Amino acid sequence: MNSSFSQKFFRTFGQKRFYYRPWIRIENVRPTPLWKPITFAVGTGSATFYVAQYLDKQKQPSAWSSRSLIDRRSNRSVIYSIIGINVGIFALWRIPAFHRALEKYAVMNPTFVNLPSIIVSAFSHQSGWHLLFNMMAFYSFAPAILDVFGKNQFIAFYTSSILFSNLASLLHNRFRYGVRAHPGSLGASGAVYAIAAATAYFFPNASVSIIFLPFIPIKIGVALLGLMAFDTWGLVSRRFAQYTFFDHAAHLGGGVFGWIYAKYGYSAYNRSVHPRPPPSSRHSFSKVISF
Numbered sequence: 001m002n003s004s005f006s007q008k009f010f011r012t013f014g015q016k017r018f019y020y021r022p023w024i025r026i027e028n029v030r031p032t033p034l035w036k037p038i039t040f041a042v043g044t045g046s047a048t049f050y051v052a053q054y055l056d057k058q059k060q061p062s063a064w065s066s067r068s069l070i071d072r073r074s075n076r077s078v079i080y081s082i083i084g085i086n087v088g089i090f091a092l093w094r095i096p097a098f099h100r101a102l103e104k105y106a107v108m109n110p111t112f113v114n115l116p117s118i119i120v121s122a123f124s125h126q127s128g129w130h131l132l133f134n135m136m137a138f139y140s141f142a143p144a145i146l147d148v149f150g151k152n153q154f155i156a157f158y159t160s161s162i163l164f165s166n167l168a169s170l171l172h173n174r175f176r177y178g179v180r181a182h183p184g185s186l187g188a189s190g191a192v193y194a195i196a197a198a199t200a201y202f203f204p205n206a207s208v209s210i211i212f213l214p215f216i217p218i219k220i221g222v223a224l225l226g227l228m229a230f231d232t233w234g235l236v237s238r239r240f241a242q243y244t245f246f247d248h249a250a251h252l253g254g255g256v257f258g259w260i261y262a263k264y265g266y267s268a269y270n271r272s273v274h275p276r277p278p279p280s281s282r283h284s285f286s287k288v289i290s291f
Contacts, residue, residue, distance in 0.1 A: 031111045031112065031174070032111065032112055032113040034170075034171070034174065036113065036115065037113045037115065037118060037167060037170055038167065040115045040118060040163075041118060041163040041164065041166075041167045044119070044159070044163060045156075045159065045160035045163045045164070048155065048156040048159045048160060049153075049156045049160070049269070051152075051156070052152035052153050052155065052156040052269075053152075053269065053272055053273055055152045056150065056152050056153065056273045056274070057273055057274075059274070075143070075146045075147065075150075075151055075154075076143070078146060078151055078154065078155065079138075079139065079142050079143060079146065082123075082138070082142075082158070083135050083138065083139065085123045086123050086124075086125060086131060086134070086135060086188060087131070087135075089102070089106060089120075089123050089124045089125070090124075090125045090126075090128070090131050093106075093124075093125075093126050102124065104117070105117050105120050106120050106121055106123070106124035106186060107121055107124065107184040107185070107186050108121040108166055108169070108170065108184055108185050108186065109184040110169065110170040110173040110174050110184070110185070111173075111174070113170065118162070118163060118166045118167070118170075119159065119162055119163065119166075121166065121184075121185060121186040121187070122162040122165075122166065122186075122187065122188050122190065122191055123188065124186040124187065125186065125187055125188075126186065130187055134187060134188045134189055134192055135188075137192045137196070138188060138191075138192050138195065140208075141192070141195045141196050141199045142154075142195055144199055144202075144203065144206075145157075145195050145198050145199055145202070148198075148202055148266075149266070153266075153269055157194070157198075157261060157265075158191055158194075158195070160257070160261075161190065161191045161193075161194030161195070161254050161257050161258060161261075162188075162190065162191045164190075164194075164253055164254065164257040165189075165190025165191060165193065165194065165250040165251070165253040165254035165257065166185070166190060166250060166253075167253065168190075168249045168250055168252065168253025168254075168256075169185050169190070169247050169249045169250035169253065171249075172235070172249035173185075173249070185247045185250060187247070189246075189247065189250060189251055189254070190247070190250035190251060190253060190254035191254055192254070193227075193228075193250075193251050193252075193254035193255040193258060194254040194255065194257050194258030194261075195258060196220070196224055196255070196258065197224060197254070197255045197256075197257075197258030197259040197262065198258045198259070198261065198262040199220060200220045200221045200224045200259070201258075201259055201262035201263060202262060203220065204219075204220070204221055205219075206219075206220045207219055207220065208220050208223050224255065227251070227255075228251070228252060228255050231246070231248040231251040231252050231255075232248070232252065234246060234248040235248040235249060235252065
């Protein structure tokens with residue numbers, strides 16, 4: 001493979017901005033105060049759950065004990081809508097006229113934090129492989145958690161998982177790299193980790209198959225621990241960090257948030273709305289996924 005062809009292939013399919021934008025060094029800058037993104041994340045996350053609780057309280061008690069075909073179709077529309085938004089923003093990245101706006105609102109810069117980018121960046125992918133893998137994993141896990149939570153709680157959970165995982169990424173980059181070197185981040189990986197962690201909690205007997213090993217089923221809890229161990233290694237190893245473009249802090253933040261919410265937040269939410277029967281841990285499913 002000649003060098004010019006390999007360089008073109010890498011730029012097209014293996015962009016250095018797979019998870020991070022290129023390193024940018026800026027001298028004598030005044031970074032965004034951390035209280036602003038923290039307040040935005042906590043306030044927005046709390047607001048989404050408040051709205052979800054309000055909407056769910058309007059439902060009749062009988063609606064909590066039954067699942068109609070209309071409810072399931074409505075749930076599926078949430079999945080397709082989220083995937084559609086991701087595909088739409090990916091398409092905009094192919095149009096140079098939108099690059100300036102996307103770089104401002106669809107990439108989270110941990111030094112100069114544009115607050116809407118904390119959410120929008122989780123729907124943004126520049127690489128086709130990045131989009132494909134994240135949406136495959138999302139489509140594999142999201143339906144089961146959507147059926148457990150219901151539409152309103154799921155939307156609040158997904159939004160909050162975006163906020164928490166991106167906040168973890170922001171704090172890690174700020175404290176580790178300071179303001180001189182700061183990679184921007186984008187992608188749905190943190191939120192996908194949160195959904196996977198919630199799935200592992202509610203369906204511990206579920207098995208998954210990594211896309212590269214489709215014939216070897218793995219317990220979802222084991223797979224999740226393996227992925228988070230890999231991210232922990234990537235987070236603490238400076239040498240390894242030089243050769244990877246994964247946002248390990250966002251992955252770990254999303255996984256931790258998903259597990260904690262499934263264990264504590266789900267029951268607290270339901271107590272504040274209406275009692276619902278917990279999902280059976282005897283359910284099982286098998287998915288081919290990749291991160």
